Structures are given as C-alpha cells and as structure tokens.
Amino acid sequence: MKNKNLIESFLNASRGVLYTIVKERNMKIHLAMSFFVLLLAIWLGVSKVEFAILCLTVAIVLCFELINTAMEVVVDFIVDVYHPKAKIIKDVSAGAVFVSAFFSIIIGVVIMGDKLMLRLIDYIGK
Template structure:
C-alpha cells in the first residue's frame, strides 16, 4: 500500500466522523423528540452532579443517556429512510416506523425506572 492509499484511507475515515457529526447536529436542530431527550439528559447530568453520584451510578446514567440518544438517532434515520421510499400511506411503512418508535419508548421507560432507582434513595 502506497502513501497515497494511506492518505486516502485516512481522509475517508476522518470524513466519516464529519458525516456522523452532521447527522447529530441535523437531528438536534430538527427533531423535537431528540431535543426533549437532550434536555432531560442535561437535567439528569446536573442532578447527578448536585447529588454526588457514585462512579457506578455515573457509568449507568451515561450508558442510559448515550443509549437513549443513539436509539433516537436510529429512529430518526429509519423514519427518514421510510419517508424516502414512500410518501404514501403503506401499512408496512407504518409498522416499521411504529416499531422503531416502540423501541425508543421501551428504552425510555427502562431509563426512567433505573433513574428512579438511582435518584430516589438520594432524595430521601
């Protein structure tokens, strides 16, 4: 492999980060649900700082927040892909979008339950 091949690989690799960042920024700007999740995440991070969480509690919360935001990004991607394929109502398109939204809801509920388990004892 020559020097130009390595430079080309590095350029493609670095561009992939730019594309990912652009996807996150676009989602932050245009998706209300993502904005809500981001706002709640900031409140949780602030609350965790105030309540002096343990290292393991921080790790759990960061995984929950990262998972939630990642799942919301995937939900948005799936919705956009379905919309690209058809603007018309189709039962399979609806089923795909509903299932992706359902996955977000399941994870959000799990996150709330775990968050309550972590925060309630700190508040009592």
C-alpha cells in the same frame, strides 16, 4: 458515498447528530432531560459506577432516537404515500425509543430516587 478518511467519517456522523437535534423535537427533549439528569446526578453525588450507568442509559436513549430518525427518513424516502407496513416500521422504531426511555426513567429512579428524597427532606426540614 464512502468516507475518504477518519475526519470525514466524524464530520458526517456529527452532521447526522446535528440533523436529528435540529429536525426532531423528541431529540431536543431527550437532550434536555439527559442534561438535567446528569446535572442532578452530580448534585446528588452519585458514585462513579452509578454515574457511568446513567451515562450509558442516556446514550442508549439518544442512540435509539438517532436510529428512529434514520428509519423515518428511509421509510419516507422509499414510500411516498401512506402504506400500513411503512407505518409499522415507523411505529416499531418509535417503540424502541419509548422502551429505552421508559427503562431509563426506572434506572434513574433506582439510582437517584433515595438520594433525591433525602436531599429534599433535608432541604424542607431546614
């Protein structure tokens, strides 16, 4: 199970990301929203520091979604019937994704809200 070299390590990590993208609807949603937010940030001309904060925020949400998927797979592998503690593990893991996504929205609004409003007001005023 141990990776033989660095290339194999990267390939296995890529397979994990790809698995999550293919199998998890929420990962597709997070990726689409991340792409939209980063394009919006570029369009609004956020500073380098603001863009870096947005990238870090996006990365945190995506990483939590990867961890959530891993937790769900592990729980499903170990517990093949409903168990209340298995449900708690899955719910807490999903909660971590929810909290990170919720605060990413707040960070996005704080960084881009004023710029977006000014851009929209300018656009409507023309």
